[in-house]
Amino acid sequence: MTSQAALIDRWRTLLTSYNEVAGQLERALQDGHGLSLSEFETLDRLIDADCEKRRMQDLAADMYLSQSALSRAVARLEKSGLVHRALCEADRRGVFVRATEAGIRRHAEARQTHRAVLAQYLPATDQVRKR
C-alpha cells in the first residue's frame, strides 16, 4: 500500500512540475518570440537533427503531439515563414518539412529563453526524487 501512495505522490509531482514549467515556457516563448510551446518544440526537433529536412512522420515519432496537432503546428509555422513544406518526390504522400533561414534564426533566439526558463523552473532531479 505504501507503494501505492508513493505512486500517487510521484504522479502529483509530475503533474505539478509539468504544468508549472510548461506554463512558464508557454508564456515566455509567446511573449518573447511569438512561438507557442508546441511550435518551439517542433522547430527544436526539426533543427536538432542534422538533416535539414524531415518528414512529418519522423517528426511525429519523437514528439508528444498527436498527428493532427503536429500537422497544424507545422501549418502555423509555415504561415509564419519559419518552416517550409515540400512534397516528397519518392513517395508523394509524404511531406518534407524544413526550417527556413528565418526559422533557424527564430529558434536560435528562442532557445536562449527556453534554457533560461528551464534553469529557473525545472525542479532538479533530486527535488523530484525526494519530494
Added chain:
Amino acid sequence: MTSQAALIDRWRTLLTSYNEVAGQLERALQDGHGLSLSEFETLDRLIDADCEKRRMQDLAADMYLSQSALSRAVARLEKSGLVHRALCEADRRGVFVRATEAGIRRHAEARQTHRAVLAQYLPATDQVRKR
C-alpha cells in the same frame, strides 16, 4: 554546457512522461467512468481532505488548473451531480464545494482505474533518472 544538455534532457523526459501518462489516464477515466482527468483530480483533491467541503480558493491552491478552468470543472461536476456548490455565509463571495454521495462513489470506482493506469504507465523514478 553539459549541465545545459542535462537540463534539456530532463525537460524532454518530463514532457514525454507527462503526455504519455496524462493521455492514458484521460482515456481510461473517460471511457470507464465518464470523468476527464481534470474532473477526477478535482474530485480527488476534494475527497482527500478530511473536511467534506472546501472553498474554490483552497481547491485551486493545490491544483494545477487556472481559476477559470477549475470553475468550469466544478460546474461540469455539479451538472453531473457529483458535487454540490453552496454559498459561504460568512463571506458571500466564496463558494463551498462538496462531493455528493454519487461523487464519492464515482471517485472510489475511478480511483481503481487511476491507480492501475499509473502502475502501468508512470515510469519509475529510477527510469526517469537514468533516462
Added chain:
DNA sequence: GAAGGCTATATGCATGTGCATTAGATGTCC
C-alpha cells in the same frame, strides 16, 4: 491493370484551456 487494402497527411468538429473582463461582496479611509 483494376480492386481493395494500407499509409501519410489534412480537416471538421467538439471540447477544455488560459487570459481578460465582469459581477458581486468586503474592507478601508476620509
Added chain:
DNA sequence: GGACATCTAATGCACATGCATATAGCCTTC
C-alpha cells in the same frame, strides 16, 4: 456613510488539442 481599492468566482473569447474522417498516393493480388 460614500467612494474606492481589493477580493472571489463566473463568463466571453480565441485558440490548441484529440478523435474520427476525408483525401490522396502507394502496393499487392488476381
